[in-house]
Amino acid sequence: MSHNTFGHLFRVTTWGESHGPALGCVVDGCPPGIRFRREDIQHDLDRRRPGQSRFVTQRREPDEVKILSGVLEEEDGTLVTTGTPVSMLIENVDQRSKDYGEIARQYRPGHADYAYEAKYGLRDHRGGGRSSARETAARVAAGALARKVIPDVTIRAALVSMGTKQIDRANWDWDFTEHADNPFFTPDPQSVPLFADYLDGIRKNGSSVGAVIEVVADGVPAGWGAPLYAKLDAEIAGALMSINAVKGVEIGLGFEAARITGEENADEMRAGNEGTPRFLSNKAGGVLGGISTGQPIVARFAVKPTSSILTPRQSVDKDGQEVDVMTKGRHDPCVGIRAVPIGEAMLACVLADHFLRHRGQTGRS
């Protein structure tokens, strides 16, 4: 994780700002011979795309991905990776050339405005610049390719709480997360009206609210991970925490593990198939000592409420003058919703990278 590059063998470098001509990513180190279609990438981009319900920002971006390098195209449109860098580009279309006059000089509370200016001495104020959530489109494109590198692994995520409201885990239905009538990626069908009412209230008040996302990878074999500092869970934590607005990450039981005893926390084992253990529980979330155990990898991350709200908040401007800052126009009342495919993408990138690293060091896979 250097600057804007993520991963060691499966390396993703992203670039682009909210209001520049385009953004994109370069995926370097992708194995050769991976077959996919442009629509596979587009599918995940569409899931993250704004403007799909009243609960997300109304910015209209088609988010059409162009694949510029690293592939051969077969006659039926199938793309085959050649092992060289895959460059993907997404144009910005709906940048709304509004007058940024005031906001260009003000530090919005909860945003990176002041921090960027303190670091760099200047900043791209247009729509948040590089710190905009728009950047995550590039992550999602890279993640969609990462999935193809580890086809036996299924990576899915779901929103498990929104503000003070939670799903009922007894109703968990993975298929429902992608249902057309589910604008929240919730796995609990009964939670939809609950969340809808709640978020309508938030939205009409010009307010916003946070969320917790759970992301799960099924099919990861035992043995992936690179102790000590590149532990699988450490890199997952870093990857998820690098998503905009994320403030907490858990693996398995997470913070709950700190409250219980060793007896309660032990994932006991019995004899399984082919000499491998069968675990009786998965409190560890599929990782022990930084290495996968063959159980599902389970992580959760907390997304803070969108900082852009329609209520004025006290702040200062570049000259140190005190001002009141208020967002106008489009905003995401719960940016956590669109974080669902982003969390999947980051987990996919971590796992594809660790698959290659494990294969490199040990010759296994």
Add this chain to the structure above:
Amino acid sequence: MSHNTFGHLFRVTTWGESHGPALGCVVDGCPPGIRFRREDIQHDLDRRRPGQSRFVTQRREPDEVKILSGVLEEEDGTLVTTGTPVSMLIENVDQRSKDYGEIARQYRPGHADYAYEAKYGLRDHRGGGRSSARETAARVAAGALARKVIPDVTIRAALVSMGTKQIDRANWDWDFTEHADNPFFTPDPQSVPLFADYLDGIRKNGSSVGAVIEVVADGVPAGWGAPLYAKLDAEIAGALMSINAVKGVEIGLGFEAARITGEENADEMRAGNEGTPRFLSNKAGGVLGGISTGQPIVARFAVKPTSSILTPRQSVDKDGQEVDVMTKGRHDPCVGIRAVPIGEAMLACVLADHFLRHRGQTGRS
């Protein structure tokens, strides 16, 4: 974070197993001209050292650090870094050459035994090998040097909950965390008898319990951090999650941020000194957009209960035979206690590295 190396410019590589002849670290990229004494390193090692109260493992290790390279020694014993790698070594003394007969073949629940074997095809079973908490001594040595690189930053940690028991934050006293009568690194003097009674019960039952540690860095200027994937909070999360037994990490409000509204979460600003903002709250934990804001950096991490407990637990052995596994002898009833100086060390390493990276890219500090 590659394998066993942590950091980009301030790079720490650690090595060593629980029961080998020694363990240690190589700190590469340390600025030249840093002045310190061997006792500065030893001080932090002593804080992490086992055997100092009935609440931690009774393994007796002097943990005396030897500094083998990268320094010039002045007449009064002051060491001055030369800019070349600083190699530090700690001998293992109390390895107890017991018969590992059974345990060498069994997979202890909650430990990395099975995962290491699945990854590498073999493992060093003696005392947990590389996955032993003993490895953290090397991190603490490196962290002690990292502190010297950023002398204006104060890094402290405290245990804020143990199992179901919590401190009262109204009693917070940083000085008390290091008090001779405080075996828990708790900042709340009134919590000592509470934790002592609770942990005595756990210990006598041969059980164990988890803990939550809060680590705070004061004095970090605005501007440290390297978006997007090397965000300051992302690297802190990865660093803390890489510590043995950690299952969750939070920055600022952490998971609580997911439960509140944008209005509640905003850290408003007023005009401060010298044109910089004065924040009215620190819900962000000192990081926005992956860059420090000049406020204290606040992180928390959850440590699971020690997996070595005196109650038998179901498992299997290398041959897939079902067995009952029970730890005998020494154990830490709450390994979270000794995680306090380790958390400080990891945060010190992250910050020293980001200080150098920020200075490199921007010429500021």
Add this chain to the structure above:
Amino acid sequence: MSHNTFGHLFRVTTWGESHGPALGCVVDGCPPGIRFRREDIQHDLDRRRPGQSRFVTQRREPDEVKILSGVLEEEDGTLVTTGTPVSMLIENVDQRSKDYGEIARQYRPGHADYAYEAKYGLRDHRGGGRSSARETAARVAAGALARKVIPDVTIRAALVSMGTKQIDRANWDWDFTEHADNPFFTPDPQSVPLFADYLDGIRKNGSSVGAVIEVVADGVPAGWGAPLYAKLDAEIAGALMSINAVKGVEIGLGFEAARITGEENADEMRAGNEGTPRFLSNKAGGVLGGISTGQPIVARFAVKPTSSILTPRQSVDKDGQEVDVMTKGRHDPCVGIRAVPIGEAMLACVLADHFLRHRGQTGRS
């Protein structure tokens, strides 16, 4: 140097094939506040651009660079870096959609065809794919930006020999290397007719010839470099050897140093200005112990003759069938000519990176 990324703090990632829609680079870690104009980048691209004399390939590529991110544009068109990734893109225009039928299956001697196929199991045969010299346009764009990061350093290169013909160093004139009547980047005006006659003969025979390029950086202060493995000369050697067709690299006297005595090789010193030494010679090429000495950095690299020649050569195809391979159409009779700006670009990237790394570790510059 990982895959397609070069550098540690000033990091350049390139992507793109000879016959894809575009190629480009992402420069990550560029300091903020660097001011430049699009024409500064274009200037160096134009120097490398094909089709400018009868001595280079006639492929017609405008090589117009688009700058997609990481900058703010001022009213007069000046671009200012923001510290975020600078993405630059160059479209491929003149890809000549010829029938690759035979060549797609044949391994051209001296080319990477077989090696790529052996590594990846497939390859992009169109114009050499990723191994085409066309990729170097992206390096040149990155190098042009690198120059702006170290404005006090002047980086120039010159062709000092072509096949069996050499310049006369007594005639060295840096200004002449860029003269309109100099199609060779030679620093010796009298060498132009010599090289022209020689290369016309080579060209008319459908043959090709190698060259040696000397690249010099003036103005590098003492102290840049990062021993031991990232020594300044080691990274220069790696950078120059990574250019297509390069087979040898020298620093200072290079191989000549192996032939002389210690007395002859010593760069003696006398008292210079401001307490720094004044060197009486520069046999070391400006680097001692991997660190710059304040003298000019001098390196040379050998470029092999273009492997595409119009004379048939024996080879095999993918099925192991023996074939004769012959290039048709456009070719560079001396690819070393266009290597001159590429060598400058690579040296610029190494130096910009080491400037930032040195500043990071030591706080000096």
Add this chain to the structure above:
Amino acid sequence: MSHNTFGHLFRVTTWGESHGPALGCVVDGCPPGIRFRREDIQHDLDRRRPGQSRFVTQRREPDEVKILSGVLEEEDGTLVTTGTPVSMLIENVDQRSKDYGEIARQYRPGHADYAYEAKYGLRDHRGGGRSSARETAARVAAGALARKVIPDVTIRAALVSMGTKQIDRANWDWDFTEHADNPFFTPDPQSVPLFADYLDGIRKNGSSVGAVIEVVADGVPAGWGAPLYAKLDAEIAGALMSINAVKGVEIGLGFEAARITGEENADEMRAGNEGTPRFLSNKAGGVLGGISTGQPIVARFAVKPTSSILTPRQSVDKDGQEVDVMTKGRHDPCVGIRAVPIGEAMLACVLADHFLRHRGQTGRS
């Protein structure tokens, strides 16, 4: 190549100074299950060890390696790597605590004294500190382990010229390079008296002379290498140039390739075994497009004459005062001799690393 770490998956970090208590290396990322004996490491160290003939420095160092971590020891003393870091340590014994009074303040011409001081603001003057050739013992230890990772590859080196004297390639005998009566690692038996007479003359004059070393790897399969910036030849060049006193590196024909035509340089191919090509020559030195072709990898490097000579040379001291500097006592009249096993070690490390990287990305080996 960051600071003192070499490699990406097979990562070698070295530490230590000439006159500190010890020096060593940490090899991280070594595959598990590699079997070797301590004597395998010692064997290569002994080949590099000083004091073995009148032609090398008389410093007496046993150079006994201690292996501190990352291995399990079987009953017969065989060591088996566990996949965790292998730490190796070599004590300094013969540091001669002489009075460094004058030399501590003087900048020796050709040495790194001034450069280190300019970079770091201070330096360890004792025996050259970190820039001493003594550091290369750690490289040799790492290289000996690297060989075990690629057991099908044979890596050998030989001295092919010394000053103005050269071997006769017609006499090349690899076995002779290790012959007891061969103090020069020359492959030409008839060159021994020639080199001996020549070097005796140099030595008696208190002078020194350079050398060229050729290093060859047989058995590397086609496909290793990671274009573009981590090309196999680029990383070999960087690795060899990082050795003390090296000023030039060539692959295959090297600089000679710049003098010939495309027809002469082409390595033609005919049908070989199992569908792979059979090359009719190896002017490329086994690498095309940065990827191995299956032919022997051939590299050469030029070592400058030892800078420590017994003839006074003009220089300055830290205060800018003009002085004459003269080495007293032990010195290597041709440091290139001992560079032979060091060159092998660096090539072994590059190849082991690329083997793992290739296996990681492609699943092949």
